[in-house]
Amino acid sequence: MSDRPLRVDEFLERALYAPEDGFYASGRGRAGRRGDFLTSPEVGPLFGAVLARALEAWWRELGRPDPFTVVEAGAGVGTLARSVLAASPGVPLRYVAVERAAPLREQHPEGVKSLEDLPEGPVLGVVVANELLDNLPFRLLDPEGEVHVDEQGGEVLLASELALPRHGRVPAQEEAGRWLRRALGCLERGRVLLFDYGSTTAELEHRDWRSWVRTYQGHQRGGHPFAEPGSQDVTCEVAWDQLSAVATPARRRTQRAFLEAWGIDGLVAEGRRDWQARAHLGDLAALRARSRVREAEALLDPTGLGAFDAVEWEV
Ligand SMILES: C[S@@+](CC[C@H](N)C(=O)[O-])C[C@H]1O[C@@H](n2cnc3c(N)ncnc32)[C@H](O)[C@@H]1O
Incomplete structure (x- = not known):
């Protein structure tokens, strides 16, 4: 830590991404059943298949370009990449997985090009x-x-x-805005598609800030966001209005x-049909078919x- 008080974005930059002991950079933090939180790609291959x-x-x-490039940012260990590639046999995909944390990139x-940061494009x-x-990292007002x-x-x-703000706390998500500007900037043509939980600044201002700044550790909610930096994930609901101010989403x-x-x-x-046809065999294909039904529920x-x-911008 430092001897002067840190802005919350500076604090989070260190807590999550400091090379030696940041939650992600150290390799401690990851999504998945054995990780700290379960994300849609980690539920199973269905999310990637859709x-x-x-x-x-x-x-x-x-116009069927070859290659058609998919840049996945914050790709973690590459689980979504695996399921998208497995489900896209007909498309000449060039899959670029961008992940800041080296232990996850490894x-x-x-078949995936691994990068630490967004490509220049086009x-x-x-x-x-x-x-x-x-x-x-976000600032907190x-x-x-x-x-x-x-x-x-x-x-x-x-x-x-x-x-x-006048009533309660709000996040200032400047880093997210900068990231979106760069993501749109690297596209010659195509889309930026983001999945996340979010709200608006006005709505967040009227909620307790501890309900939208959440911490996770080993599938449990973690402690206070400023406690034990590096030991837990710290996340903030996305204020979509702040991103709309960067560029208006199409959807x-x-x-x-x-x-x-x-x-x-x-x-x-x-999946349901395959499960019914193969349940008596109990083979891998039958189990995969059954798992699809469960994944969809989640x-x-x-x-x-x-x-x-799911928010989309078009270029
Ligand atoms: C919550 S995890 C999500 C992982 C994966 N997308 C999933 O859904 O399972 C966020 C990931 O984004 C990575 N990350 C954070 N900032 C990044 C950046 N600027 N560029 C690339 N990856 C970043 C983190 O290291 C972490 O692996």
Whole structure:
């Protein structure tokens, strides 16, 4: 830590991404059943299979370019890459997995180009990210001043050049805005597609800040966001209005609506049929078919992952 109080974004940059002991950079933090939180790609291959259908349609729409590039940002260990590649046999995909944390990058699958940061471009295709933006460092504003963190993990309110809220705390997601600008900037033509949980600044201002700044550790909710930096994930709901101020999205719908629009129901019905036909065999194909039905329930859950937002920008 430092001897001067840190702005919350500076604190989070160290807590999550400091090379030696940041939660992600150290390799301690990861999504998955054995990890700290379960994300849609980690539920199973169905999320990637549905995304692959959208990608195929967008590839056709762009005139079937070869290659058609998918840049996945915040790719973790590459689980989404594995399921998209497995489900996209007809599309000449060039899959670029961007992951800041080296220990996670090392686990990316073969056939994927692994990068630490977004490519320069120009990219003809799609930049996609699942639960990246909630993990980017944010600033925290209070009606009395900007929140800073002292060496003991205590809060200090200091003057800020940013306008302060009137009622309650709000995040200032400048890093997310910069990231979106760069993602749009690397596209020659195509889309940026983000999945995340989010809200608006006005709505967040009227909620307790501890309900939208959440911490996770080993599948449990973690401790206070400023306690034991490096030991837990610290996330913030995405204030979509702040990103709309960077560029107006073409579409915002729930993850459930996105997955339904791209045919999850058909894939589940297929799974159900296969399960019925093969249940007596109990082989791997039968188990995969049954698992598809369970995965869909988790991905569409209106009180869980199904309520996430899927937001698209077009270039
Ligand atoms: C919550 S995890 C999500 C992982 C994966 N997308 C999933 O859904 O399972 C967020 C990931 O984004 C990575 N990350 C954070 N900032 C990044 C950046 N600027 N560029 C690339 N990856 C980043 C973190 O290291 C972490 O692995």
